[in-house]
Amino acid sequence: MKKKYFNRELSWIRFNGRCLEEAANPDNPLLERGKFISICESNLDEFFMVRVGSLEREITTGSDKTDISGMTPYEQLSQIGLDVRQQIVRQYQILNEMYLPDLKQAGIVFLRFQDLNEEQLSFARDYFDKEVAPLLTPYAIDPRRPFPLLAPKCLHLAMLLPQKSAGASLRFSLMPVPKNLKRCVALPAKEGRGTFILLEDLIVGFVDKMLGVRPVCAQPFRLTRNQDFYYNDSNADTLITEMQKNLKKRKFGQIVRLEIPDSFDNRLLLLLKKYLGVANRAIFRIPGPLDPTYFMKQISSLEGCDDLRFPAFKPHMDEKLAGGMNIFDRIREGNLFFHHPYDSFDAIVRFLETAAQDEDVLAIKQTLYRVSGKSPIVGALVRAAQNGKQVTVLVEIRARFDEENNINWCDSLEKAGCHVIYGVPNYKCHSKITLVLRRENGSLHRYVHLGTGNYNDATASMYTDMGLLTDDEVIGEDAGAFFNMVTGYTENSSLTKLVASPDDLRDKLTDLIDQEIKNAEEGKVSGITIKCNGCTDKKIINRLYKAADSGVPITMIVRGPCCLSVKGRENIQVRSIVGRFLEHARCYLFCNEGDPIIYLSSADLMTRNLDKRIELMFPIENEAIRQRIQRDILFEIQDNAKAWIMQEDGSYLRAEKTEPVRNAQESNIFAVDNSYMGE
DSSP: OOSOBOOHHHHHHHHHHHHHHTTSOTTSOHHHHHHHHHHHHHHHHHIIIIIIHHHHHHHHTTOOOOOTTSOOHHHHHHHHHHHHHHHHHHHHHIIIIIIHHHHHHTTEEEOOGGGOOHHHHHHHHHHIIIIIGGGOOOEEEBTTBOOOOOOTTOEEEEEEEOOSSTTOOOEEEEEEOOTTSOSEEEEOOSSSSEEEEEHHHHHHHHHHHHHSSOOSEEEEEEEEEOOOOOOOOSOHHHHHHHHHHHHHHGGGOOEEEEEEETTOOHHHHHHHHHHHOOOGGGEEEESSOSOTTHHHHTGGGOTTOGGGSOOOOOOBOOHHHHTTOOHHHHHHHSOEEEEETTBOTHHHHHHHHHHHHOTTEEEEEEEESOOOTTOHHHHHHHHHHHTTOEEEEEEOTTSTTOHHHHHHHHHHHHHHTOEEEOOBTTBEEOOOEEEEEEEETTEEEEEEEEESSOSOTTGGGTEEEEEEEEOOHHHHHHHHHHHHHHTTSOSOOOOSSOEEETTTHHHHHHHHHHHHHHHHHTTOOOOEEEEESOBOOHHHHHHHHHHHHTTOOEEEEESSOBOBOOTTOTTEEEEEEOSSSEEOOEEEEEOGGGSOEEEEESOOBSHHHHHSEEEEEEEEOOHHHHHHHHHHHHHHHHOOSSEEEEOTTSOEEEOOOOSSOOOHHHHHHHHGGGOOOBO
16 A cells, blocks of 8 residues: 555554664664663553553453454454564563673673672671561461552562472462562672672562461563553643542553563462463563663763763753853843753743742742653742742643642742643643743743753753744733633633644644645655654644645654555655654744745644643744754764664664764764854
8 A cells, every 4th residue: 555554552662662773783882782672672661551551441442443454453452462572582682692691701790699709608608697688578378368459660589488388289379579689689700890689589588487488489470551541631620639549540550551571480470370360471581680780770871881881961051041140131132042951941940039039029930730840940840939939830640650749839830829730621731832921121021942852851962953032022912821721710721822732733834834734745855854742633634744745855754663665655754763862852843935934842743642631832043043953853863873663564664874973962062062052
């Protein structure tokens, strides 16, 4: 078929495979390679909790609705199982055959219990007695003691113990591996940068000391539960109650994945299947240590190993701001553009902190989706309210896996005197916008920040995002109208420069694509360049197909899932960049007969973003900033170090690494000192 759509879930698995291949890429420093093994695993955790969980629910309800590619839920699950198993084989091939040997060569060694020398064995025994054994709680499983509720994403040991009397059957026992202890236990060694044993191996080695008997077998396993639940969010008054109920349900979610070692004893497996009720398709045998996220959580930060990590760099700060200039004075001189993390996120924090203290600031309005655990953004809002300013914050408490954190932030903000909105009924608010109202020369002046990513100072150092600080009068008026809309003051607000979903964003993008089609058909110069995290919306994909068929050259830079196919269409190229930073910015460029139209947005080309969320898209009108964005996008189009190119069958191949080698993220780091920040 000329028109073909790829399945979103299978396309996502391919993206995760691209992440995994960075663990095998010798161009990456050694400890950074380990991070990609961890990223692959944590990505799979969320994929099973949400995407697989949703498909399992559809099967349970009897749904046979097909997706964009024509696959039923059962067909998708079947293929997911095959693809994930292939990915696991590759993951542990990289880990066992490449990464661990390279670590050992660099002086970082992982030992099995049976390989410990006398000194290490003595140390491990003492550590077990003093630090581990007091935290261990074995559970006997028998008719008098029912099977316990097991926490997801935690390691447990399954054990078979001999009976005390001859001829009796083996006893079944479970024991959680303490999650508040380091997974990698450091052992004494005369040389090298670190010698470790995994906590579960150490426990199995000494567990007979605690049990008084040597287990016949003792092996770890790990569960993943469905975390995708339906909840009624049509009533704002009950939304927080619904979310609190939802959080409690997660402990009881259906098991969608059971991970066990390759060598897992079949007797233990039969018992786990009996008590857990897990389907065969959800059982995954792992040829190595379970949950290798410890490379990210612990090993990547080893002291004395800076030479095994990416070189540190200092994000750029506007010279006038760095010199102490008041940020409002600086914005009035000209718009400030940011491409994080190359440009410092501290400027955004400073914007809020200055507003909180400035006696002329009367009000602050902001949307929050995901924030860090010790957010300076929230701290500034709290201080602003305490200083008597009117602070309105829309906190999206439905942000997946941040619900509890956001509910807690709501409480802190309300106690400080902020007016908190928990969300908009029926729609998640995914917009990234801040409005500051300041009295200047007897009248109100509006300052606005708009971005493609969250107000999260932690992820801002790891995700690439773009943002704008402006005092544009029309954008300021639009921002006020937008907040009136989401707070419920107005049903619909007419916006002039800003474009919001679910009302107008889809139509605006469609109109911009159609204009390029018209230009191509009239023989005028045309072109579309799109950078986003996912492209899965059928209507937009069809419009892009029509544009390509009309002669419009289209370049797509899509980090994650992409249902669009390049088959039979020479005018479409799909690229994916996987590197040091997570590509997160959403940028839409339209040739417009050589006078480019550029929009930045919080929205991806996914149906949920266009129809089921409140998103914002904002124009870049200043010529110098447009040139900066086009330069940064050109870096990505020319990348032949971290870029992958979609093939006609939906697979991806690395871009051919020819001279000169171009790495877009490194180009941005090197260019940042000379980068343009404002008008």
